[in-house]
Structures are given as structure tokens and as C-alpha cells.
Amino acid sequence: MYQGKTHIHIENSNGSPPVFNATEQQVQALLDKNPDLAGELHITIGCSDRDEAENWSAINLEEYYAQMKTTDIFVGYMFPLENIRGYAPDLKVIHFISSGVDHVAPFTWVPEGVQLVNNRGVHLPKSGESFGMFLAMLNAGIPRLVTSQHNKKWDRHFTSISQGKTLVVIGVGNQGGEMARRAKGLGMYVIGISPFDENPEFFDEVLPNSRMKEAFGRADMVALTAPLTDDTRNMMNRETMDWLPKHAGIINVSRGALIDEKALHDKLVAGELSGAILDVFSKEPLPQDHFLWETPNLIMTPHVSSDDLVNYIPRTLDLMIQNLRNEREGKPLINLLDLSRQF
Amino acid sequence: MPEKMKVLILTAEDSQTVFRMDSERLEAALSRHPLIRELAEFEICRTSTSFENTPGWNENDYEMFYRAVADKDAMIGYMFPLETFREKAPHVKYVHIIGAGVEHLFPLTWLPEHTKLTNSRGAHAPKTCEYAMMAMLMLGNNIPRLVTAQHEHRWDGHFLTVVEGKTALVVGCGKQGSAVALAAKRLGIKAIGVDPYVPSKDGFEKIVHPDKLLEVLPEADYVFLTMPATKDSYHFYSTAQFAAMKPGAGFVNICRGKVLDADALLAALESGQISGAVLDVFEEEPLPSDSPLWSAKNIVLTPHMGCDDEVNYIPRCIDIFFRNLARLPRGEELENQLDPELGF
Numbered sequence: 050m051y052q053g054k055t056h057i058h059i060e061n062s063n064g065s066p067p068v069f070n071a072t073e074q075q076v077q078a079l080l081d082k083n084p085d086l087a088g089e090l091h092i093t094i095g096c097s098d099r100d101e102a103e104n105w106s107a108i109n110l111e112e113y114y115a116q117m118k119t120t121d122i123f124v125g126y127m128f129p130l131e132n133i134r135g136y137a138p139d140l141k142v143i144h145f146i147s148s149g150v151d152h153v154a155p156f157t158w159v160p161e162g163v164q165l166v167n168n169r170g171v172h173l174p175k176s177g178e179s180f181g182m183f184l185a186m187l188n189a190g191i192p193r194l195v196t197s198q199h200n201k202k203w204d205r206h207f208t209s210i211s212q213g214k215t216l217v218v219i220g221v222g223n224q225g226g227e228m229a230r231r232a233k234g235l236g237m238y239v240i241g242i243s244p245f246d247e248n249p250e251f252f253d254e255v256l257p258n259s260r261m262k263e264a265f266g267r268a269d270m271v272a273l274t275a276p277l278t279d280d281t282r283n284m285m286n287r288e289t290m291d292w293l294p295k296h297a298g299i300i301n302v303s304r305g306a307l308i309d310e311k312a313l314h315d316k317l318v319a320g321e322l323s324g325a326i327l328d329v330f331s332k333e334p335l336p337q338d339h340f341l342w343e344t345p346n347l348i349m350t351p352h353v354s355s356d357d358l359v360n361y362i363p364r365t366l367d368l369m370i371q372n373l374r375n376e377r378e379g380k381p382l383i384n385l386l387d388l389s390r391q392f
Numbered sequence: 393m394p395e396k397m398k399v400l401i402l403t404a405e406d407s408q409t410v411f412r413m414d415s416e417r418l419e420a421a422l423s424r425h426p427l428i429r430e431l432a433e434f435e436i437c438r439t440s441t442s443f444e445n446t447p448g449w450n451e452n453d454y455e456m457f458y459r460a461v462a463d464k465d466a467m468i469g470y471m472f473p474l475e476t477f478r479e480k481a482p483h484v485k486y487v488h489i490i491g492a493g494v495e496h497l498f499p500l501t502w503l504p505e506h507t508k509l510t511n512s513r514g515a516h517a518p519k520t521c522e523y524a525m526m527a528m529l530m531l532g533n534n535i536p537r538l539v540t541a542q543h544e545h546r547w548d549g550h551f552l553t554v555v556e557g558k559t560a561l562v563v564g565c566g567k568q569g570s571a572v573a574l575a576a577k578r579l580g581i582k583a584i585g586v587d588p589y590v591p592s593k594d595g596f597e598k599i600v601h602p603d604k605l606l607e608v609l610p611e612a613d614y615v616f617l618t619m620p621a622t623k624d625s626y627h628f629y630s631t632a633q634f635a636a637m638k639p640g641a642g643f644v645n646i647c648r649g650k651v652l653d654a655d656a657l658l659a660a661l662e663s664g665q666i667s668g669a670v671l672d673v674f675e676e677e678p679l680p681s682d683s684p685l686w687s688a689k690n691i692v693l694t695p696h697m698g699c700d701d702e703v704n705y706i707p708r709c710i711d712i713f714f715r716n717l718a719r720l721p722r723g724e725e726l727e728n729q730l731d732p733e734l735g736f
Contacts (some may be wrong), residue, residue: 068551176556178579182529186521191692195539198693199685203678205695207410210522234521236577334547342545349542350533351549359553369576 050137052120054091055373060125064099069126071362079366086370102129124369127152134160142382144369146362148224148355149304151277155390166372169223171364172355178226179354180302181231181270181306183326184211187270187298188235190305192324192346199210212236215318217268219261219284221249223300224355228272240264244280245286265292270300277304281321290322298324304356305330314344315353322346328354397432397717398483400461402469404442410702411490413710415467421710428714431721435460444496445469466720468713474502486720488713490706492516492568493648493736495621500732510716510728511736514567515708517574518555519701523646527670527698528555531614531642536668536690556580560650561612563629564619564647565590565599566736568699572616572646585606589734606712609636615643620736621648634660640667646698648673654685661690670699 050056061070071094079089093116097109105113110129117123117137130153133140138227140163145153148169157166186192188211198205215234220239229239229251241247241255242264248255251288256264258280265271271293275281285299285308293299300323301308310331316322324346333352335341341349357364372382404414415436422429437460439453449457457472458480466486474497481530485507489497492513501519532555536592541548560576562569565587573583585599586608598725600608609615615637617629629645630653639642643666645652650728660666668690672732677696679685685693701708716726730736 065553079457109729150547174556178529178554178556179533181503182526182533182535185526189523189526189694189698191694194694196693197695198686201681203695205408205697207408207697207700207702210518210702212518241527244712334549337547338544340687348535350535350537350538350542351547353533353549353551356551357553358551361551 050121051091055115055121056119057090057092057124057137057369057373058120059092059094059365060113060123060128061094061096061127062098062100062262063096064101065126065306066362068356069357070096071124071366075362078363079370083370086373093120094377095276097127100127100311102127103340105129105149119291121383122369124365130158131264133163133191142372142376144168144372145174149276150386152306156386159388164382165388166384168365168368171361171368172357173227174225174360175357176302176355178228178229179328180228180300181234183300183302183328183354184228184232184235184237184270184272186348187300187324187326188214190324192298192326192348196349197344203228210236213238214335215240216265217242217264218252219271219307220303221247221252221255221282222274225249225272225274226251226361228274228302232272240267242376261289262292263287265297266294268293268297270298272300273303273307275303275307277306280331281331283305283309285309285313286383287315288314295321296323298322298326300326302328305333308340313347314340316343317346324348328352394721395598396430397465397720399432399434399717400464400469400484400682401434401436401461401466402439402457402467403436403470404439406441406445408702410697411470413490416570417706417710421428421707421714424707425714425718428717432466432717433449435464435728437461440563442471443473449473452629455535466717468710477502478504486510486715486716486726487491488709490709493621493649494610494730495648496733498623498735500730503732507730508726509607509727510712512709512712513728514698515569515705515712516701518704520568520646520699521575521578524572524644524674525579526601527616527644527646528560528575528579528581528614528642530670530692531644531668534556534668536642536670536681536692538683539692540689555613559584559611560595560614560616561586561608562618563587563605564617564620565593565596566620569616569618574619581614584611606632606636609633609708610638612638612641613640617645617647617651619647619651619665622652624736625651627651627653629656631656631659634665637666639665642667643669644671645669646672647671649677650663658684658688661688666733670690672696 059071114136121139122142142164144166150165170223189208215238217240218228219242221243232239239252241252297365327350328350401413461481461587468488470490489511494511500580555604559582561584562572563586565585585596628651670692
């Protein structure tokens with residue numbers, strides 16, 4: 050608490066693109082939208098030199114610790130993980146501005162009484178558009194056609210509409226649900242793969258991981274939306290990709306480490322998959338000499354599919370305020386992390 | 393019982409699946425239109441290649457076609473010898489064209505007065521809608537720019553907002569234009585039309601006359617060309633039109649390559665006046681290997697496949713043809729009849 054007000058500290062990072070950094074104007078807009086709370090909030094914005102807290106400068110750390118002495122709700126991506134209770138005695142909520150939180154796993158550092166919230170769902174309008182686009186591009190053979198263009202080859206390859214095609218979505222969370230919703234909008238049949246017994250909307254079927262082979266055999270496309278965990282790391286490898294028919298394509302919008310990139314490259318070179326669209330990579334930015342730059346029938350976007358330049362931070366702050374209201378009314382927080390699942 | 397109409401299906405051995413007419417597709421269409429079984433009998437004439445190809449028909453093909461068409465009342469096809477049509481096809485009173493653009497048949501002086509001519513506009517609609525949706529999203533997400541960056545091994549991370557709420561300008565408000573307007577609507581994009589004959593139409597917030605094109609261009613985030621190629625529309629979209637576009641807007645051509653001045657497009661891409669382009673059609677097809685379009689920056693080329701559905705295109709064309717065959721004996725007006733004066 051800061052002078053009787055709830056202290057919200059937002060930590061921007063110079064290491065992040067502007068889309069992820071809050072501005073004074075965005076904070077003011079938030080207060081204007083919530084006049085009943087405005088008088089009770091103390092909102093501060095800090096800015097670290099870079100994402101990795103172990104490389105923060107002394108002055109950076111000093112400014113951060115000073116704010117955290119009274120902070121109740123922290124909004125950011127990365128911060129010093131040691132001794133949090135010691136430097137932030139009032140801290141109740143850490144709101145990650147990412148939906149993946151693998152960068153702070155394992156969660157042994159979380160002090161008692163601190164709830165962790167992630168940003169899943171904040172991406173939906175933007176990611177939904179990207180997903181619809183990726184599905185349509187893959188179905189229309191655009192990765193192959195772009196490779197043909199590169200080779201100045203008139204490759205009159207015809208396709209049909211997406212309607213009736215089968216999409217397998219790995220992960221049935223918010224991003225997976227949005228992928229499925231967009232696919233249903235195109236008239237596709239959607240199979241989800243989930244280790245949990247779930248029955249989410251927009252999926253025609255949900256199968257356990259143990260039946261992935263069967264699902265892949267029926268797939269025209271596979272979309273990866275699952276979080277990166279010990280179970281999902283490298284799950285798309287030579288063996289599992291061999292389960293897919295030759296005409297199938299792959300979309301990855303979650304984390305690069307879910308795919309064995311070399312195996313994907315080999316499959317595309319050999320024509321054993323029709324195409325792929327990757328938005329995420331095991332190493333980002335993708336190094337200039339990486340083999341994926343030259344992989345045929347592959348379109349790469351530089352991890353931009355889900356983040357909305359205009360609306361990302363406003364939607365993040367809306368979620369943060371909604372959780373503050375929930376907490377005051379004794380309701381559960383939205384997007385509370387289940388630490389046993391790592392997401 | 394009156395005699396059945398004799399109908400010719402003109403196709404070629406080397407037709408790709410998307411354009412193939414065969415007994416299987418004919419039988420499927422007859423199952424959808426059982427009445428046609430009573431009305432008409434069919435002969436499939438399969439020449440070695442399509443007439444318009446280079447090299448085109450051989451002697452055998454001519455002979456096969458002339459023999460088959462001699463006693464026919466109606467036919468469906470794409471291209472055939474025009475100068476000899478009156479002489480060789482004396483009974484044909486109805487011709488249906490597989491395709492929406494029919495400029496390859498102009499001028500229509502070969503067409504006897506008693507013969508009706510229809511095209512397949514509208515058959516492309518579902519595929520066109522999906523392609524247009526994809527193209528709008530590709531422009532909204534700077535995919536053409538990212539493809540250029542990928543080509544250069546460059547990580548070009550930059551963020552954009554959603555396409556919802558943006559504006560698309562659709563030049564040509566026929567069936568193709570309507571399919572684009574529907575795509576826009578599904579994405580929450582506003583569609584403005586440009587058309588000399590259609591003052592208003594479902595799906596368009598407004599439609600302006602081509603005289604006003606330069607005035608409405610600055611409103612558009614995405615510009616789509618969906619107009620017919622006629623004798624008056626050669627290089628209709630050129631330097632002045634690109635200059636009038638909103639800086640950073642995107643451009644799509646899915647109708648005919650001839651209506652676009654490709655040099656003006658290349659200049660607008662090079663200067664950064666527009667952010668990207670998606671082209672499905674070209675003045676010369678196949679696009680010559682020395683065309684500068686292949687390696688222009690911020691452009692995605694698709695080889696005239698955007699609006700043609702490999703599975704559903706021919707069935708939808710035949711559906712139009714069959715609906716018209718049913719109208720013929722009743723003397724009703726035909727769907728998609730061409731206006732020889734307008735050229736579409």
C-alpha cells in the first residue's frame with residue numbers, strides 16, 4: 050500500500066518492443082475508464098534496461114526495489130526472483146504480461162501469499178485474426194507458392210476451400226480455443242489434443258495425448274497452441290511428424306521448442322509435409338545463419354501473430370483491474386496460474 | 393414426349409482437376425438436377441488440349457469437335473473456333489462458358505443472333521471469399537513484407553493491430569466484388585464499392601461511380617480490383633490511382649492482369665507508397681520468368697488460382713448451366729447472360 054492506496058507497479062523493459070510497454074497515456078485512459086477506483090490507486094511505471102533481471106544495472110535495481118517496497122500488484126515480464134517477500138512485503142499479485150511463463154519456471158521462488166496471473170486471453174482478437182489467416186494460407190498452399198515465387202516458377206497449384214478439412218489443435222486453452230473457433234468459422238472439423246479431461250467449446254472432439262497418432266492420421270493441418278512444459282517440449286519430432294499425411298501442414302504459434310526444427314526442415318525438403326507456418330522459434334530472433342531461412346514451403350513470421358500494437362497493453366490493464374475488483378469482492382482471479390501445470 | 397436437347401461438353405485431355413469435366417462430375421450434377429436427365433442428353437468431346445493453348449488443336453481435334461457440335465442444341469466449354477461457329481454449329485442456341493472473364497471471345501461477331509451466351513460468374517464465390525479474407529489479413533499483417541524479409545534472412549519484428557474496423561475499397565461490384573465484400577464483412581471490415589452500373593448493393597456501405605475513384609481511394613486500407621477486362625479498362629489502375637491511396641495501404645488484384653499497370657504498382661511498392669500487394673492475375677500468364685514482379689519487394693504472387701476451387705468450381709459452373717438448360721424450353725431469361733455491348 051502506498052499512503053492508503055493500492056500500489057500497482059508496471060515494469061516496462063527496454064529489451065521489449067513498444068507493444069509490450071505501458072505509457073502514461075494508457076494508464077490515464079485506464080483511470081478514466083474506472084472513475085470509481087481512480088482515487089484509490091497509485092500506479093507507477095518503471096523501466097528496466099533489459100528483460101533478464103540478472104543483467105539489470107545497479108540504478109535499475111535501486112529504482113525497482115524502491116517501488117516494490119509498497120507494491121501490491123506487479124505488472125511485468127521479468128524481475129529479480131530472489132527474496133521477493135523481503136523486498137516486496139505487500140505484494141499480492143504478479144501479473145505477467147505474457148501468456149507463456151516458462152521463462153520463470155520452475156516456480157520454487159514464489160513466496161506464500163503471492164498469486165500469479167498470466168495474460169492468456171489478452172491476445173485473442175489479434176491472435177484470432179492471425180490464426181484465421183494462417184489456416185487459410187496453409188489451406189491455399191501459400192507457403193509452397195511463396196517458395197515457387199522465390200524460384201520464379203509458375204506453379205499453378207489449385208486448392209479447395211477450407212470447409213470440411215480436418216484440423217488438429219494441440220492444446221485446448223485460450224489460444225487453442227481461438228484457433229478452433231476460427232477453424233469452425235471456416236467450416237473445418239476440429240480435433241483437440243489435451244492431457245486433461247476437457248470438453249471445450251468449438252472442438253468436435255478432444256483426444257488424450259495417447260491418441261495423437263490416430264488424430265494425426267486424419268489431419269489436414271496441425272496447429273500448436275500448447276504451452277511449453279516438460280511434456281510438450283519437442284513433441285513434434287521426427288516420429289510424431291511421420292504420423293501426418295503428406296498433404297498436411299503445420300502451424301506453430303506457441304513456443305518454438307515444441308518442434309524439432311531440423312526434423313521439420315527435413316520433412317519439408319523431402320516433400321513429406323505440404324507446408325508450414327511458424328511464428329515462434331527455439332531461438333529468437335532467429336539467427337541469420339539458421340537453416341530455417343532457406344527451408345522450402347515454409348513461411349515465418351517474427352513472433353508477431355498475437356500481440357496487438359494498439360490494444361495489447363490496454364487489454365492487459367483491463368484484466369488487471371478486473372482482477373483487482375474480483376479480489377475485493379472475494380471472487381477468484383482470472384488467469385490464475387496453476388503451478389503444478391506450469392501454466 | 394418432345395425430343396431431348398442434345399448437349400455438348402467440350403473439355404480437354406490435359407485439363408487440370410480444377411477445370412476437368414468428366415462423366416463422374418456430369419453424373420454427380422445430374423443427381424443434383426434430376427429434371428435435366430429428362431430434358432437433355434450429353435456428349436463429352438475431349439480434345440487433346442484446350443483450343444486456346446499454344447500449340448492448340450491438331451487436325452484430329454478440329455474434326456472431333458466439328459463432328460460433335462454439328463447436331464447439338466447447347467454446349468458448355470471455355471474456348472473453341474469462333475470464325476467457323478455459325479457454319480459448324482448451326483443448331484446451337486445456347487453456349488455456357490466455364491469462366492467469369494470472357495474477353496477471349498470478344499468481339500462477339502461470331503455469335504449468331506439466335507444463340508444465347510452465359511458465363512460462370514458467381515461459381516467462384518466461396519473460394520473468392522476465402523481468398524479475399526486471406527488477402528486482407530495478409531496485408532493487415534504485412535505478410536508480403538515479412539516474406540521479403542524472410543527471403544533476405546532478416547528478422548523483421550514489428551507489431552500491428554487488428555484488421556477489424558479497417559476499410560476495403562472494391563473496384564467492381566459484380567459477383568466477385570460481392571464475394572470480397574462478404575469477406576470484409578466477416579472480418580469486421582467496411583466495404584466501399586466502385587462501379588459504373590451498380591448504384592448500391594448488399595454488403596457495400598456505399599458504391600461510388602469510377603469518376604469518384606480518386607476521391608474515395610484515400611479512405612481505403614485495402615484496395616481490391618474485381619472488375620472485368622474490357623476494351624476500355626486496359627491499365628485502368630495506374631500511377632494516379634496508386635498516388636491517391638492512403639500511405640501504407642495494401643493492394644490486391646484478382647480479376648484480370650490487363651486492368652493493372654504493373655509498372656505503376658512496382659513503383660508504388662518500391663517507394664513505399666503502399667505497404668504490400670497480393671496478385672493472383674497477370675497481364676501475361678504464365679508470368680514470364682524475366683518479369684520484375686517475381687522479385688519485387690513486399691509482394692506475394694499466386695498463379696491465378698485464388699478464385700478457382702479445385703473441388704467445387706466445375707460442379708458450380710455446371711449447376712449454373714443446368715439451371716439455364718431448364719429455363720431454355722420455358723423461354724425464360726437465363727442467369728449470367730452476357731451483354732455483347734458491355735463486354736461482360
